[in-house]
Amino acid sequence: MAENSLHVVDPEIAELIKAEERRQADTVKLIASENYVSKAVLAATGTVLTNKYSEGYPGKRYYEGQQVIDQIEALAIERAKAVFGVNHANVQPYSGSPANLAIYLAFLQPGDTVMGMGLPFGGHLTHGWSVSATGKWFNPVRYGVRKDTGRIDLDEVREIALRERPKLIFCGGTAIPRTIDFPAFAEIAKEVGAVLAADIAHIAGLVAGGAHPSPVGHADVISTTTHKTLRGPRGAMLMATSDEHATAINKAVFPGLQGGPHNHTTAAIAVALHEAATEEFRDYARQVVLNAKALAEELISRGFDLVSGGTDNHLILMDLTPKGIGGKPAAQALDKAGLETNYNSVPFDTRKPFDPSGIRIGTAGVTSRGMGVAEMRQIGAWMDQVVSALAKDEDEAKHVITRVHGEVRELTSHFPAPGLS
Ligand code: DSN
Numbered sequence: 001m002a003e004n005s006l007h008v009v010d011p012e013i014a015e016l017i018k019a020e021e022r023r024q025a026d027t028v029k030l031i032a033s034e035n036y037v038s039k040a041v042l043a044a045t046g047t048v049l050t051n052k053y054s055e056g057y058p059g060k061r062y063y064e065g066q067q068v069i070d071q072i073e074a075l076a077i078e079r080a081k082a083v084f085g086v087n088h089a090n091v092q093p094y095s096g097s098p099a100n101l102a103i104y105l106a107f108l109q110p111g112d113t114v115m116g117m118g119l120p121f122g123g124h125l126t127h128g129w130s131v132s133a134t135g136k137w138f139n140p141v142r143y144g145v146r147k148d149t150g151r152i153d154l155d156e157v158r159e160i161a162l163r164e165r166p167k168l169i170f171c172g173g174t175a176i177p178r179t180i181d182f183p184a185f186a187e188i189a190k191e192v193g194a195v196l197a198a199d200i201a202h203i204a205g206l207v208a209g210g211a212h213p214s215p216v217g218h219a220d221v222i223s224t225t226t227h228k229t230l231r232g233p234r235g236a237m238l239m240a241t242s243d244e245h246a247t248a249i250n251k252a253v254f255p256g257l258q259g260g261p262h263n264h265t266t267a268a269i270a271v272a273l274h275e276a277a278t279e280e281f282r283d284y285a286r287q288v289v290l291n292a293k294a295l296a297e298e299l300i301s302r303g304f305d306l307v308s309g310g311t312d313n314h315l316i317l318m319d320l321t322p323k324g325i326g327g328k329p330a331a332q333a334l335d336k337a338g339l340e341t342n343y344n345s346v347p348f349d350t351r352k353p354f355d356p357s358g359i360r361i362g363t364a365g366v367t368s369r370g371m372g373v374a375e376m377r378q379i380g381a382w383m384d385q386v387v388s389a390l391a392k393d394e395d396e397a398k399h400v401i402t403r404v405h406g407e408v409r410e411l412t413s414h415f416p417a418p419g420l421s
Pocket of ligand 1: 032033096124174
């Protein structure tokens, strides 16, 4: 009803949402952890399901009135099990960090040792980084990548694990451009008696779509957000194969860490998983990787220094040091030109995290818009033009940014983003 519409009730917020929609439509989204969800996922998110409390799990709740919610959550769980080939799924974690915290609560005591990839090497805060509760309340030990290859050295990981005897090992992270060797991590975890957690937040859509090996059968628990390459709402899931691990995880999520699940998000996760089970999604996942490889090749041909020399997945991490410019000013200039990335530390970075040497790029969003290899080559050229101009001269950079911004808007007008009107 018109009198209840957002525009009437709160025109200020309505206008801001419209402005953000316009911004998203006009921008080339290259943030590796973002995507565009479908109209169906958006529709499920904005529903009356937000009105309902459902502490507990399907069939065992602490509030009445769960006749419908139980069916929605059960459907989301079944779809997660089918898409990822797991025996158990918990679709309630509010997002990736709470999901990972639940793993600690399930398997560790405060002070126990956790091993994860260091944040500047591509790990996540919750893998035991010092500023995170996981680094303060547990004993973190870290692995990184080799300086010469930019890749994880599994011999080094094994050495650290044998020395430190962690109870929990995380593999996966937020800025890893290469395939994660789940079987090798599983062997190391088994050797030291650790629980292996695969954090596939970034690559979940690629795993679901068959474009990255699956951790199933190797990792004891799998953690993922649902909104990155998987293209669902802001949320998370935890998955396990064994009953024992699943029971520990379920108890940790509720009542260990969380209260009522966000039922509107659960429904949207179910919709996203329904979409992820299609052949169309498999094509998308394959294209995400092809696009990342094409963009990486273009950038390398233009003299950019890519960590590990390229990519196997959706993600590119570049060190801008050879271009004579920091990651932050580069990301800011690219954003002004309509190319949205984030500044990021690179392995062995000598600069601070708030002003690091690199930028991180991802191809999930552009692939969801239907862009392909030709567009990736164009985007690589634009990035080069903006960064090179910025490194040379501020005035010249202004002209280049204005020109590229116009060209970006022309390109985006031919590739409507899913979910946007
Ligand atoms: N913030 C996410 C990312 O951008 O990778 C990780 O939590």
